[in-house]
Amino acid sequence: MSINSTSSSQQQFGSTQDFMEQPLSPLSPLSPHTGYPTPAAEPALHVNQRPLLSWRDVTYSVKIKDKQKASMRTLLHGLSGEIFPGEVIGLLGPSGAGKTTLLNILAGRIEGGVLNGKVEFRGKKRIPGVFKRRVAYVEQEDVMFPMLTVEETIMFAAKLRLTEQHYTQLQKVERVANVMQQLRLSHVKSSRIGDALNRGVSGGERKRVSIGVGLVTDPDMIVLDEPTSGLDSNSAEMVVELVRDITRSRGIASVMTVHQPNANMLACFDRILLLSQGHLVYFGPTNQAIEYFESKGFPCPLRQNPADFFIDIMSLNNRSPADLEKSKQRIELLAHGFNADQKGTIGKMSMSYGGLYEHVFDPAKTIAAGGIHMASANSWPSSSGMAGMAAEIDEPPPKRANWIYEVKTLAQRDAITTLRHLTFLSAVGLNSISVLLLLGLLFFRLGNEIESIQNRIGLFFALTLNSTYGVMSHYLYVYYKAKDIMLTERGSGSYRMSTFYIAKIIVYLPIAVFSSWIYFVGIYFMAGLQNSAAKLFSSISLFTVLIVVTLAVTLMVGSFVGTYDLASVIAALTVTTWVIFGGHLANAGDLLPVISWMQYISPAFYVYEGMVRTEFSGLSLHCKANNGLCMARGDDVIKLYKLDQFTVGQCALIGICMAVMYNILAYVSLRWKAKPRYLWI
Numbered sequence: 271m272s273i274n275s276t277s278s279s280q281q282q283f284g285s286t287q288d289f290m291e292q293p294l295s296p297l298s299p300l301s302p303h304t305g306y307p308t309p310a311a312e313p314a315l316h317v318n319q320r321p322l323l324s325w326r327d328v329t330y331s332v333k334i335k336d337k338q339k340a341s342m343r344t345l346l347h348g349l350s351g352e353i354f355p356g357e358v359i360g361l362l363g364p365s366g367a368g369k370t371t372l373l374n375i376l377a378g379r380i381e382g383g384v385l386n387g388k389v390e391f392r393g394k395k396r397i398p399g400v401f402k403r404r405v406a407y408v409e410q411e412d413v414m415f416p417m418l419t420v421e422e423t424i425m426f427a428a429k430l431r432l433t434e435q436h437y438t439q440l441q442k443v444e445r446v447a448n449v450m451q452q453l454r455l456s457h458v459k460s461s462r463i464g465d466a467l468n469r470g471v472s473g474g475e476r477k478r479v480s481i482g483v484g485l486v487t488d489p490d491m492i493v494l495d496e497p498t499s500g501l502d503s504n505s506a507e508m509v510v511e512l513v514r515d516i517t518r519s520r521g522i523a524s525v526m527t528v529h530q531p532n533a534n535m536l537a538c539f540d541r542i543l544l545l546s547q548g549h550l551v552y553f554g555p556t557n558q559a560i561e562y563f564e565s566k567g568f569p570c571p572l573r574q575n576p577a578d579f580f581i582d583i584m585s586l587n588n589r590s591p592a593d594l595e596k597s598k599q600r601i602e603l604l605a606h607g608f609n610a611d612q613k614g615t616i617g618k619m620s621m622s623y624g625g626l627y628e629h630v631f632d633p634a635k636t637i638a639a640g641g642i643h644m645a646s647a648n649s650w651p652s653s654s655g656m657a658g659m660a661a662e663i664d665e666p667p668p669k670r671a672n673w674i675y676e677v678k679t680l681a682q683r684d685a686i687t688t689l690r691h692l693t694f695l696s697a698v699g700l701n702s703i704s705v706l707l708l709l710g711l712l713f714f715r716l717g718n719e720i721e722s723i724q725n726r727i728g729l730f731f732a733l734t735l736n737s738t739y740g741v742m743s744h745y746l747y748v749y750y751k752a753k754d755i756m757l758t759e760r761g762s763g764s765y766r767m768s769t770f771y772i773a774k775i776i777v778y779l780p781i782a783v784f785s786s787w788i789y790f791v792g793i794y795f796m797a798g799l800q801n802s803a804a805k806l807f808s809s810i811s812l813f814t815v816l817i818v819v820t821l822a823v824t825l826m827v828g829s830f831v832g833t834y835d836l837a838s839v840i841a842a843l844t845v846t847t848w849v850i851f852g853g854h855l856a857n858a859g860d861l862l863p864v865i866s867w868m869q870y871i872s873p874a875f876y877v878y879e880g881m882v883r884t885e886f887s888g889l890s891l892h893c894k895a896n897n898g899l900c901m902a903r904g905d906d907v908i909k910l911y912k913l914d915q916f917t918v919g920q921c922a923l924i925g926i927c928m929a930v931m932y933n934i935l936a937y938v939s940l941r942w943k944a945k946p947r948y949l950w951i
């Protein structure tokens with residue numbers, strides 16, 4: 271690209287001249303209308319193909335509260351259009367024009383508000399279960415596990431979304447390799463994704479991995495929200511060009527919103543859809559847009575980046591009331607002008623796009639032109655038939671992966687991400703060692719003197735308190751991280767909610783239990799509690815029940831509460847309440863009836879009572895001479911503290927029942943809160 275302009279904006283984004291000077295590929299003839307090159311290679315169109323996606327009179331409004339008055343604000347005003355297989359659509363407009371809103375409606379990802387109009391997929395009303403698995407949605411934020419490598423990230427997406435009935439493991443491996451090759455990621459396949467704290471792949475590579483995750487399922491359409499945001503101009507160009515090439519080579523369609531595309535990026539779009547204030551200002555071939563606006567009395571200065579020019583004339587000018595009024599009138603004129611033209615020339619161009627490119631789809635030609643070298647069509651087993659062509663047949667919703675296989679895959683992914691999470695593992699390990707040393711030394715060799723009663727009780731209280739706080743604080747954080755990714759993946763129907771939840775239990779529970787056992791057993795012997803295998807077993811079982819219930823409550827809070835910040839406050843409050851009513855701070859039998867019921871919903875109460883009973887039953891205490899308060903039998907201590915309401919077995923059983931109940935509540939909350947509530951028209 272030659273940069274002729276001296277202005278920084280032109281240097282960064284290219285100019286009209288650059289746009290006109292795009293190198294011609296064998297499939298880039300000059301447009302008969304403008305003399306400009308047809309952007310890049312011609313799209314792989316089937317002449318009389320019906321649109322992949324079409325929308326008519328789409329209007330979207332949301333409720334807004336202005337001071338005390340609630341009113342409806344219309345964000346999109348009766349938009350219509352369609353997308354054909356093989357074409358790349360760029361959605362452009364000033365900030366707040368409604369680009370993301372339209373993109374979400376087309377992708378079936380809009381929530382809330384009032385949506386009217388009609389959207390059809392292959393000429394029929396969209397079936398959510400089918401549609402969301404046919405469309406890859408690449409969000410602006412790359413939500414992925416930072417601990418996984420590039421290859422693992424795409425491989426897990428393949429494992430979860432390609433059923434084992436239709437794809438062998440080898441086919442999945444081949445497909446992942448193909449996607450990495452297409453997206454030029456093979457050289458970083460073993461690098462971790464990374465995040466703000468852990469260095470990983472570059473921003474451009476991360477974005478390409480996000481695209482790869484969507485592509486691996488062989489979708490009919492890719493929808494990308496700001497795929498270039500935060501990227502330098504080279505990486506941004508590469509992303510857009512790769513999407514164009516893949517769109518061509520596979521005969522799928524792609525739609526993307528891009529902020530300030532430069533001339534090269536603009537030339538990658540077969541058509542552009544220009545939005546301003548929720549109105550359609552232009553939807554037609556990219557290389558005719560300049561001419562179109564010129565015909566409306568808005569010529570593009572020769573050395574200005576066309577995209578900047580389009581956005582300039584569609585933006586409100588707030589510099590003065592007069593400028594604002596003028597810009598409003600201009601936008602109105604453009605919107606009305608385009609509406610009128612839709613019935614005329616531009617409308618025909620837009621609505622019968624296939625007619626502009628009178629050639630028959632030729633995979634060999636397209637692959638060569640796109641610069642993509644897939645191994646062969648056969649190495650890309652497609653649910654939609656031949657590689658590179660969107661399916662024309664109606665298919666039932668794709669079958670899901672086998673439930674057990676899904677649990678296994680998710681648990682495997684969770685295990686890898688958790689075990690590679692060094693901060694989390696260090697926190698868990700440090701907690702175990704510090705509790706072991708602190709409590710072990712504080713309650714070292716308790717002996718059987720009368721003072722040891724208070725120490726024993728204090729030890730059980732400290733153990734209960736520490737283990738519950740520890741589990742809640744550690745697992746709430748990792749659960750939220752995993753939930754964020756699940757919410758993204760669920761949008762495309764990647765897996766079931768039940769398998770997500772069970773996988774978490776499979777991975778978190780052993781880590782929580784084993785790390786707690788380390789300090790519990792150590793403290794048991796350091797404190798010199800009753801030296802009996804049966805008592806050790808009983809105490810450790812009760813303690814394990816507490817860990818299991820705490821984890822269940824953690825997941826319940828994590829599932830129900832939307833944000834981590836609020837959840838951590840609620841979790842801390844829950845543990846504090848448990849401990850207050852745990853039987854140690856207030857004598858269990860002496861509470862006011864109005865609040866005494868609280869102890870019965872506290873799992874800490876049962877575990878504490880069970881552990882006290884286990885330790886004190888059969889314990890002989892040494893009374894000092896002349897001590898009138900002597901209790902020689904541990905069983906008397908149990909009675910004194912009124913911790914004899916339930917047997918040890920009953921305490922354990924109630925704890926287990928609570929664990930089951932809280933897990934059920936956690937799962938129900940997760941289903942309810944994480945269920946996508948998208949509007950479909």
Ligand SMILES: Nc1ncnc2c1ncn2[C@@H]1O[C@H](COP(=O)(O)OP(=O)(O)OP(=O)(O)O)[C@@H](O)[C@H]1O
Binds near residue numbers: 332
């Ligand atoms: N749920 C909502 N409630 C109220 N207003 C909304 C809602 N969603 C979007 N808007 C408003 O609608 C307008 C269009 O939003 P949208 O995000 O689609 O714009 P955009 O063109 O993508 O902007 P940007 O380029 O800045 O991302 C904005 O003014 C936005 O504030």
